[in-house]
Amino acid sequence: MSDDEPARGIPTDLLGLARIAGLSLRHIAGAVTKGAVHTATELVDDIRAGEPMSAIIDERVEAVRRAALGALGLNPTTTGGFRAFDDDIDAEELKTLGDAMITEGWDSAQQPREVHPSFVPILHDLTPDEARILRFLAVAGPQPAIDIRTKAPFGIGSQRLADGINMIANMAGCAMPERDHHYLGNLNRLGLVRFSSEPVADFRRYAFLEAQPAAQAAYKSVKMRAISQYRSIFLSVFGVQFCDACFVLGDYTGGGWATDDRGDVYIGKGPRLP
Template identity: 40%
Template sequence: MSDSLGLLRIAANAGLSTVQWMVNTSVRTGTRVARGLAAGEPPAKIAGELGAELRAAAQSALGVAPPAEPSGASTEELRERGAELLRRSSDVHFVADTHPAYERILGELTPDEARILRFLYREGPQPTVDVRTNRPLGIGSELIEAGLSMIGRQSGVRNPNRTNAYLNNLFRLGLVWFSREEVDPSRYQVVEVQPEVQEAMAKAGRAPKTIRRSIHLTPFGEDFCQTCLP
């Protein structure tokens, strides 16, 4: 169930329009539990089925393709494949044109995510801000919004409100990383006057605190963009 709850937290923090989805999911979950217990089903069975259902629902809301089912290969088969990789690594005549994961990754991207990748590849690291309440010495400071940026607008995505969900999926695929390092300080001024940032600062109350961070392509992501995106 921990994986399912983690996906739900990502969906909630990503700025998605998930209120109705969460309500509907909660109602279905409660109904399933009540019926299962009334029918005498073991609690473990009910929890397992709900976990699969919640994972599928959260992946759908995030626009994330479900992971491929395990092939069921035996230990011997896996070792044979590993030995073949090591053999190729020592073969001076073997040349791998592309990473074998690229084809799978393309199948797990939305068109908007491809736009974001191309934007990051062309424009480089982008500024993001977190908005927190301001407390003495930071003790008890509450996170209001995280990862606010202009990446969605500047890359021209069709669904800007899903930008954080897209970035979470790109992070899952190893294409981007969320850095604690800042970019040029002057670039944050434009981000901090955006409506969503101003709204978060209003929620934070008196003297809100902004934490400046950045989003980068990983070296793997750079190679993926160079290889796969026009």
């Protein structure tokens, strides 16, 4: 049979669809979890008996993949990716897809190596200023932040006057440092940055934040006494991995904060700062 001649008596479209339909849901979902080349190869093997190879490569593979994914509730996007499952997918189908991913995941060729598959879409969700913040935190480590509240006995009835005051965006060289809360909120949403109630080791760094205009305005906004709560902002474990994979950090010093050597001279046997 020549490459230009389809299987006799069998419409090529129906043959391809029949063979795909003959696969179990587990096999279809398993194929979807594989890389693009791996997936295309398996689908080609399933329908090549009734379709010329050149036609499969040029026209059929993408159509078959989209049809299979559509049957599973996955909708192709215009950028070539796939949106989340449709709302009407039932619990049994969801469990089938999850089990299929685990089963197919035993194939070591499908496992990510140094670069996690989510790094690329995360990069697309970042602004340049957010990338600068990540790079800064990667080299400078945890940074101080303060919340300002009214002072009350045992904290009962205390009111928050300002929260998350920090200098990270300024120190990272952001073009719009006034949007730092937006940036840090998005980075936290992406799982790259964490907010902690634990302070940084050097308490002297908080005095600089308390002198900032936003902090002073909060102190003066009430007649009663206001106090600062010391907090910190730092990269999550996943954020550290992301920065190591996505940014060149070797020559970047974070404006000198990579080492933060103040040349302190200690006298006596008191505690040493790190």
